[in-house]
Amino acid sequence: MAAIELNGKSYEVDEEGYLADLNQWDEDIAKEMAKLDGAELTDAHWEVINFLREYYEEYQIAPAVRVLTKAIGKKLGKDKGNSKYLYELFPYGPAKQACKYAGLPKPTGCV
Numbered sequence: 001m002a003a004i005e006l007n008g009k010s011y012e013v014d015e016e017g018y019l020a021d022l023n024q025w026d027e028d029i030a031k032e033m034a035k036l037d038g039a040e041l042t043d044a045h046w047e048v049i050n051f052l053r054e055y056y057e058e059y060q061i062a063p064a065v066r067v068l069t070k071a072i073g074k075k076l077g078k079d080k081g082n083s084k085y086l087y088e089l090f091p092y093g094p095a096k097q098a099c100k101y102a103g104l105p106k107p108t109g110c111v
Helices: 027-036 043-059 065-076 083-089 094-101
Strands: 002-006 009-013
Touching (some): 002 027, 043 065, 043 094, 065 083
Antiparallel strands (some): 002 009
């Protein structure tokens, strides 16, 4: 298993870069994962990441993109609960990429 070394800590990740231990997640590892993908996390990214972490805590599952879009629309408004907005933030797939940065498992149904 691969690992990301950061601030003297080692974070084990699977072959796709998802955290092996969800309890190791913190904002620093999220920023590092984004940096490794060539991205920088803005307040808009954090809004989605924090939403996903709350969703996972409540339902114990990482939502697929359609469920994510609908749930974000309900909580954050229609302007943010649409595929175009979410793909602008997470071009590699809103559910897949955002869950990775949020320290969550890869959503079921994601290739």
